[in-house]
Amino acid sequence: MALGQINPTRMELTKLKNQLAITRRGHRLLKDKQDEMIRQFMEIVYKTRDLRDEVEKETSIALDSFKKGRAKVRKSELSEMTSVPAVKWILETSKSKSMSIETPRLFFKMDSKIEPPYALSSVPQEFDEALIKGFKLLPKLIELAQYEKTTEMYAKEIEKTRRRVNAIEHIMIPEQVALIKDIKTKLADQEMSATIRVMKSKEMIIKKNQSNRK
Numbered sequence: 001m002a003l004g005q006i007n008p009t010r011m012e013l014t015k016l017k018n019q020l021a022i023t024r025r026g027h028r029l030l031k032d033k034q035d036e037m038i039r040q041f042m043e044i045v046y047k048t049r050d051l052r053d054e055v056e057k058e059t060s061i062a063l064d065s066f067k068k069g070r071a072k073v074r075k076s077e078l079s080e081m082t083s084v085p086a087v088k089w090i091l092e093t094s095k096s097k098s099m100s101i102e103t104p105r106l107f108f109k110m111d112s113k114i115e116p117p118y119a120l121s122s123v124p125q126e127f128d129e130a131l132i133k134g135f136k137l138l139p140k141l142i143e144l145a146q147y148e149k150t151t152e153m154y155a156k157e158i159e160k161t162r163r164r165v166n167a168i169e170h171i172m173i174p175e176q177v178a179l180i181k182d183i184k185t186k187l188a189d190q191e192m193s194a195t196i197r198v199m200k201s202k203e204m205i206i207k208k209n210q211s212n213r214k
Contacts, residue, residue: 006179008186016183020176027168034161037099041154048147055140062133069127091142101157103150108142 006012092107 006183008183008190010187013180013183013187016176016180020173020180023168023172023176027165027173030161030165030168033099034158034165037101037154037158037161040099041151041158044147044151044154048144048151051140051144051147055137055144058133058137058140062130062137065126065133066130069124069130072124073127089138099157101153103153104146106142106146108139 090109092109094105094107095102096105097103
């Protein structure tokens, strides 16, 4: 707000000082929120990294078992064995809110027993190992997706909060401080002018009284 848009009065100066105090308090609270979001974000990043490493390692082992088993069966047999799901899964979703951020919550569980669509004696052991490892791996993949989405949402909210913090710190507060300074200067000029007028008036009165005595 420019100085020309407000009245440079004591009341306005007090009002602006109160606004500045509120702005600074809001800036501190927002900065604290940003710091806490960054702390939580880093925790999620570390968990995501560890889980991703675990998933990649287990995926590699499961794929290795699958490749070994696949090499021991014909292509037509492989297609038949993988055409029917061996188990039913239930995926439940909800939301969790923290620091004004709504993040996804995914719950994954089996709805039935594992029933391979083939006779266990008719397939290589490696194929069964790959199947079991895959079943154990699937919930971790869902959990990893949840963590990665949460990380993405936190990153966006942190960036948005950072822009707000910077705008308050580098634009709003300096503008309010400058406006208060301008009003103080204007009030000081007004007081100086008023003092000079009073002094001149007193001087004129004194001179007039002296002239009347003569």
